[in-house]
Amino acid sequence: MAYYDVDAILTDAQKVPCTFELDVPRLGYLDNNPGHTLHASTRVDLPIWLAEMLAVSNITSSNKPLITLDLPPALTPRVMNALKADAKSVDIRALAQNFYGLGVRILELFEEEEVCDVLMGSWRTRAAEISDHAGNAGQGQRGGGGGAGGDGVEFLRGLDEGERGLFRAQHDSSKAMRVWMGEMKKA
Template sequence: MSYYDVDAILTDAQKIPCHFTLAVPGLGHLDASSTPMLKASTPLSLPLWLAETVALNSPTPPKPVLSLDLPEALSPTVIAALKAAPTAVDLRAQAPYFFALAARLLALFDDEPMLAVLQEAFKKRSGEIVDHASNVGGRSGAGVAAEAVEFLRGLDEEERKLFRVAHESAKAAKAWLDDEKR
């Protein structure tokens, strides 16, 4: 991952639910309150980069200053849906950078069962993505079919990259085979 990687920057900008475990003076504006003091246990949504930095660099080891919560995109409902039918879940509606966000948060939360579900979901979704990418346009190669456009809407950014690479590979292989036939 590069410092200038736009996908990494956009992943870092996604809001994460969290709350300060103690009162913090001068941060009341984060809660949109009129008081300058941010009260303990006040729920907030902070960008991932900020929440992660504050949570991991707490000066008080027994009790962190900031406690992170899993976002709605990784809620038990979404995880259960991915477990039941991974290809039916619209991940883009959950988070545009779903798998990148999940990878960053799982490094913090260390949730093995969730990791297993997400890995299996990615494997199953990848197979369908490659299948759609290699069959786009049918025999005429006329472009992206309406079914493929609908399918693409539910993919997160990593999956869209995979789709583009698989589609370009299928086109290159078809062009090579056509050249060999001549």
């Protein structure tokens, strides 16, 4: 994680489901039970940065982890199946603002080959669509095809922060290329 990267900070603040494996005194407020013990097998959503620290720490002599992590709702099998079926139709921003960043952080903790393959495949599919929309954005007013109509607008609203950055970079480069080509024709 880059120290000053806002997207990385927001990704680390995403909550993931955890199950406590040990009783922890005076931590009941995490389960809306202030002042009491948080009992083993209690499920709580914690920020990923905290959950990771608690999952890898061994605070007892039994070397039993304090918590076990589960996949977040944004990376459940249901979402993975939807991405496999049609990656362009999934509103990933509604699942997580930094969806692919969350995927990277989770894959650092879990060895999930299928999740990795699905995320890489959906990134490729969506990147091609993003490139198409970004390269044609703004050309609809001049009578040419392109622009983002109907389904394209919905697709663009569902982009996560990384994809929005890709869209901006592609759009700016396409715009600069059109300006350069116009200058070359004049010369």
